[in-house]
Amino acid sequence: MxxxxxxxxxxxxxxxxxxxxxxxxxxxxxxxxxxxxxxxxxxxxxxxxxxxxxxxxxxxxxxxxxCGRPSIVIRDGLVDQREMARNRLTIDELLEELRAKGYTDPATVKYAILETNGQLSVLPYANQKPPTAQQLQVSAEESGLPLVVISDGRLLEHNLRALGRDRKWLDQRLEERGCSGLEAVFLLLVDQTGSIYLARKDMSV
Missing domain, CATH: 1.10.287 (Helix Hairpins)
Structure with missing residues (x-):
């Protein structure tokens, strides 16, 4: 499966x-x-x-x-009551799914598709979508996939090597952030550009 x-x-x-x-x-x-x-x-x-x-x-x-076929339950902002009845989908369930996707008004939805696995896919109108960096003509740097370098005080050396970094570089980054060693770090993420997310370990836990 x-x-x-x-x-x-x-x-x-x-x-x-x-x-x-x-x-x-x-x-x-x-x-x-x-x-x-x-x-x-x-x-x-x-x-x-x-x-x-x-x-x-x-x-x-x-x-x-x-597997069945997907059903369009909202088309051009209008609820298709026939499709809802055929799929035994109540209006409360539809509104709940729309709220879960971040939409409170069906009129702002171009298409809402009930997939074969029961999930609702929501496609809003173009003017309801957040603008992208390309549309705003702003250059955005690709950060790459962040990898876990330290997990609960344990160093994952294979991820550190995959990023092209060494232990000396890691020790310098920890020292800059006031961490005395690996045991003081709960989670450390590093992406391809070298950006770091660090969460200190809560010693009271």
């Missing part, structure tokens, strides 16, 4: 997870049932899942049958 949360599972994947959990619990509860009796149907279900996954990738029609 890949890296998914429970809320991101398709209906068929959620049902499969529940079935596997039920099958696994039977031989663990009843010592008279051989463990192999519970493993074989689980393996069969996993094999079936792999087959369905391949078919889903290869066939658009099969993917629509298994």
């Amino acid at each position: 890949g890296k998914r949360q429970v809320g991101e599972l398709e209906p068929s994947e959620l049902v499969l997870s529940l079935i596997i959990a039920d099958l696994a619990s039977v031989p663990m509860q009843d010592y008279g049932i051989p463990l192999l009796t519970g493993i074989l149907p689980i393996l069969a279900l996993l094999a079936m899942t792999m087959i369905l996954s391949v078919l889903t990738m290869k066939s658009v029609r099969f993917r629509a049958l298994m």
